[in-house]
Amino acid sequence: MRLWWSALVLAVLLIGALVAAFWTPHAIDGVAIANRFASPSRQFPLGTDQYGRDTLSMLMAGGATSLGVAAAATIIGVGAGSVLGLMGVAFGGLGDGAVMRISDVVFAFPALIVAALLATAFGPGSINAVIAIGIFNIPVFARLSAASARRYFQLEFADAARLAGKSEVRIAAEHVAPNIAPIIATQAATQFAVAILAEAGLSYVGLGAQPPQVSWGRMLAESQTLVPIAPQLAIWPGIAITISVFAVTAFGETLRVRLDPRRTFEA
Amino acid sequence: MWRLKAFLKRVGVLAATLIGASLLIFLAMNVLPGDPAEVLLGMNASPEAIASLRAEMGLDRSLPLQFADFVGRALVGDFGVSATYGVPVIDLLAERASVSVPLAVLSVVLSVMFALPAGLYAATRRGRPADRAVEIGAQVGLSIPNVWLGLMLVFVFAVTLKIAPAGGFPGWGAGVLPALGALLLPAVSLAAPQAAILTRIVRAAVAEAMDEDYVALARAKGLSHAQAVRRHALANAWSPIVTIIGLQFGFLVAGAIVIETVFSLPGLGRLLFQGVAQRDLAVVQGVVLVLVATVIVVNSLCDAVADWRDPRRRAAIPPLASP
Numbered sequence: 001m002r003l004w005w006s007a008l009v010l011a012v013l014l015i016g017a018l019v020a021a022f023w024t025p026h027a028i029d030g031v032a033i034a035n036r037f038a039s040p041s042r043q044f045p046l047g048t049d050q051y052g053r054d055t056l057s058m059l060m061a062g063g064a065t066s067l068g069v070a071a072a073a074t075i076i077g078v079g080a081g082s083v084l085g086l087m088g089v090a091f092g093g094l095g096d097g098a099v100m101r102i103s104d105v106v107f108a109f110p111a112l113i114v115a116a117l118l119a120t121a122f123g124p125g126s127i128n129a130v131i132a133i134g135i136f137n138i139p140v141f142a143r144l145s146a147a148s149a150r151r152y153f154q155l156e157f158a159d160a161a162r163l164a165g166k167s168e169v170r171i172a173a174e175h176v177a178p179n180i181a182p183i184i185a186t187q188a189a190t191q192f193a194v195a196i197l198a199e200a201g202l203s204y205v206g207l208g209a210q211p212p213q214v215s216w217g218r219m220l221a222e223s224q225t226l227v228p229i230a231p232q233l234a235i236w237p238g239i240a241i242t243i244s245v246f247a248v249t250a251f252g253e254t255l256r257v258r259l260d261p262r263r264t265f266e267a
Numbered sequence: 268m269w270r271l272k273a274f275l276k277r278v279g280v281l282a283a284t285l286i287g288a289s290l291l292i293f294l295a296m297n298v299l300p301g302d303p304a305e306v307l308l309g310m311n312a313s314p315e316a317i318a319s320l321r322a323e324m325g326l327d328r329s330l331p332l333q334f335a336d337f338v339g340r341a342l343v344g345d346f347g348v349s350a351t352y353g354v355p356v357i358d359l360l361a362e363r364a365s366v367s368v369p370l371a372v373l374s375v376v377l378s379v380m381f382a383l384p385a386g387l388y389a390a391t392r393r394g395r396p397a398d399r400a401v402e403i404g405a406q407v408g409l410s411i412p413n414v415w416l417g418l419m420l421v422f423v424f425a426v427t428l429k430i431a432p433a434g435g436f437p438g439w440g441a442g443v444l445p446a447l448g449a450l451l452l453p454a455v456s457l458a459a460p461q462a463a464i465l466t467r468i469v470r471a472a473v474a475e476a477m478d479e480d481y482v483a484l485a486r487a488k489g490l491s492h493a494q495a496v497r498r499h500a501l502a503n504a505w506s507p508i509v510t511i512i513g514l515q516f517g518f519l520v521a522g523a524i525v526i527e528t529v530f531s532l533p534g535l536g537r538l539l540f541q542g543v544a545q546r547d548l549a550v551v552q553g554v555v556l557v558l559v560a561t562v563i564v565v566n567s568l569c570d571a572v573a574d575w576r577d578p579r580r581r582a583a584i585p586p587l588a589s590p
Contacts, residue, residue, distance in 0.1 A: 104280075105287035108562045110521035113539075113555050117295045120543050120551050193410070200412045201525045205540060220414055224529070227418060228426045238415030245410035 003254040009247035017067045020060035028057050029212055037230055049233050050226060058214055059240050065126060065215035067244065069208070070195035072130045077137020078188050082180075084138065085145035089153060090172040099146065103139035111136040111198045115207040126215075129208035133195045140191060141184065148183050152176045182259035189252025193245045200241050216241050273574075281567045288559050289341065293334050296552050346553035351545045356553035359538060364557075366436055366450075367534035371523055373447075373454040375512065378462035385462075386469025391496060393474055401466065408463030413522050417456035417529035424452060434530040453530045457522050461515055468511045472504035479503070506573040513569025517562045 026044070032052035040047045046055035088099030115124075115132035122128060152158060153168075153176060161171045202208035203217025211218070216237040223233035308316055321327050325336060340346070346356035389401035425433035431452055437445045476482065477500045485495040524536030531537075535554050542550030 101280075101283065101287070104284050105291065108284065108288055108517060108559050108566070109291070110517045110558075110562070112521040112524050113558060116539055116543050116551065117292075117555060120546060120548070121295070121298070197412050198521075201414060201521070204414045205525055205528050207543075217414070220412075220418065224418060227422050231422050234415070234418050234422070238412065238419070241412045241415065242407070242410045245412075246406060249406065249410065 002250055003258070006247045006250040006254060009243065010251055013063060013067065013244055013247070016060050017063040020057075020064040024054070024057035024060050026054035026057045028053050028061050028214060046236060047232060049223070050230070055233070055236055058219060059216075059236055061214040062216040062219050062237060063240060063244075065209050065213055066196055066199050066203075066217065066241070069126055069129050069133070069199045069215075070192055073133035073137060073195045073199075074188055074192045076130070076134030077141050077191055078184060080134075081138040081141025082145040082177075082184050085142035085147075086149050086172045086177060086180075087169070088142070089146050089149045090168040090176075092168070096146065099142055103142045106135065107139040107143075109136065112201060112205075112207070115202050119207050124207045124210060126209045126213060129199055129202045132202065132207075133198045136198070137191050137195070141187065144187050145180055145184060148180045149176050152179050182255075186252055186256040186259065189248055189255060193248040193252070196241060196244050196248065277567065277571060281563065284563050284567075285560055286338065288563060289338055289556060290334065292552060292555055292559065293337050296548060297330065297333075341556060346556070347549035349542075349547055349550050351541070351547045351550070356549050359550065360535065360553055360557055363533060363535045363538045365439060366532050367523060367527070367536065369447075370450050370454055370457065370527070370532065370534060371519055373450055374457035374461065374519065374523075377454055377458035378465055379512075381458070381462040382465030382469050385466045387473055387496065387501065389466070389470040390473035390477065390500075391492075398470075401470065405463040405466045408459050408466075411459065413456045413460055414525055414529055416459055417453065417526055420452045420456060421529075434532070436532050449530075449532070453526045453532060456529070457519065457526050460522070461519060464515060465508065465511065468508055469504065472507045473500050476500040476503040506576045509569050509576065510573040513566045513573075516565045516569070520558050520562055 030053070032048075035044070035048045035052035036050055038044050038048040038052070044054050044056070046059070048054055049058065084099050085103075088096040111133045114135050115128055118124075118128040118132055149172070153171070157175055158171050161175055166174070199208055199215065200217035200220065203215040204221045206221070209215035209218050219237035220234060223230070223237070227234050308320060318327075325333060328336075344357045346360070348354065349356050349359060352359060385401055385405075389398045392398045420431075421433050424431040432449050434449075436449050439446050473496065477496065479500075481503075482495050482499050485499045486492065490498065523534065524539060526532075527534040527536040528540065535558065538550060539554040539558075541547070542554060
């Protein structure tokens with residue numbers, strides 16, 4: 001049940017964002033002062049903002065940025081993090097220790113601080129947001145994959161593979177990785193949700209998406225001074241973020257329960 | 268004896284992590300395009316003037332030497348002089364910390380004050396509607412971006428009801444109550460996601476502890492249900508709770524930076540953004556160093572407390588990520 005509604009909400013959000021990359025109901029780069037602060041109508045289902053831009057179109061375009069940045073940052077974390085963690089364990093001893101210590105150090109850098117450092121160097125932007133959140137995600141997956149991989153290297157099938165002459169790296173790739181994939185997938189859902197929130201924060205403070213690129217975080221920032229006269233402009237992007245994070249987390253939780261191998265015994 | 272050894276090991280790991288983090292910050296500041304001396308002197312400076320300033324700033328030395336110097340100075344609180352403010356960075360940090368530290372403490376206190384009763388309530392009613400309600404509430408709390416919560420709180424309490432300031436900080440000189448009043452809405456926005464995470468952790472930890480034999484034994488010995496929960500289940504649940512507070516601290520710091528912007532509070536986060544906007548390298552470096560070091564130290568402290576509360580704890584708890 002929960003799997004279905006969360007998957008449905010996710011699908012709607014992702015399709016909306018994908019479509020917005022090519023088409024939105026109204027143009028979002030123009031200014032139409034005559035339409036400013038329009039109430040919801042058939043033409044503008046959610047009304048318009050201070051420049052007369054259609055709020056629904058803005059939300060769709062913002063979703064493309066926000067979800068795109070979050071997805072890219074999660075992929076960086078999963079890719080680099082789980083490979084590092086797995087290889088650390090495969091090489092054992094010093095390799096494992098080094099990966100864990102470096103993870104500890106990097107974990108102390110909130111994405112926002114990495115983004116601030118990157119912005120000082122290269123100026124702010126969505127790419128920097130991706131890198132900053134991605135860097136923050138790497139130790140999360142490195143630690144998790146190492147922690148869950150360790151015991152598999154000691155099981156009989158790993159010994160059997162060793163007897164068959166496979167290297168530790170091959171054992172990691174062929175035998176351990178498939179076993180830890182479910183837990184990584186579950187964490188990826190959580191981190192995707194975290195990344196949506198982080199992107200919103202970064203764009204809000206001006207370290208993420210830059211004008212004219214639209215993002216949910218920037219919509220919040222732009223509507224802040226208008227809250228007394230047009231609170232709906234701040235309410236919509238907030239609802240979009242909340243629903244996305246809620247649906248992604250719910251989807252992840254369901255995934256966790258479904259993918260838990262112990263659950264097969266219950267049935 | 269092993270206690271001393273464990274303590275020394277902990278201090279060693281802490282020191283190594285701090286040095287690793289400062290190395291990362293140092294390297295990040297050094298690979299920045301643009302020479303700090305050129306930035307300071309402006310476009311029209313003569314090459315001689317730049318060279319002499321570089322020598323004065325020690326930029327002509329080897330990187331390892333510069334790093335040693337950087338760490339040595341940081342240890343005695345010398346973070347250089349701000350290019351935009353013209354005052355030592357440490358003075359700026361101290362001034363801004365007088366806003367950020369109380370904000371962080373207030374939000375941790377608020378989140379614990381909420382999470383403990385809520386988590387306990389849910390844990391003692393497992394599977395019942397009240398438990399489900401708390402779980403859904405926590406899930407919603409986790410999903411709401413704190414920037415947005417801040418904006419909505421301003422809309423309700425400052426714009427509509429007019430019972431709280433919309434932002435700004437009167438300074439501690441204006442009295443403790445007005446200052447705390449200015450920090451209350453920001454602290455609530457900051458505390459909400461923390462409270463949501465903590466509630467789930469408290470619930471899970473207490474629920475797990477309640478299944479232990481010692482709780483059944485306490486009940487058999489005649490303790491009431493409430494007493495058994497309080498004295499045994501909660502007492503044993505502290506360790507994971509403290510660990511999570513530590514792990515969450517980095518998010519709290521990041522959240523505080525954003526929330527300070529929402530409420531225009533003159534804290535460390537705003538100082539960081541001013542530094543980024545003005546390319547004031549000394550300020551950026553100082554703020555980042557202090558914030559990251561704080562995260563590392565708090566993490567380590569919470570870890571130590573958790574170990575002390577529960578000596579059985581050996582393996583690290585996998586990172587429970589959250590905003």
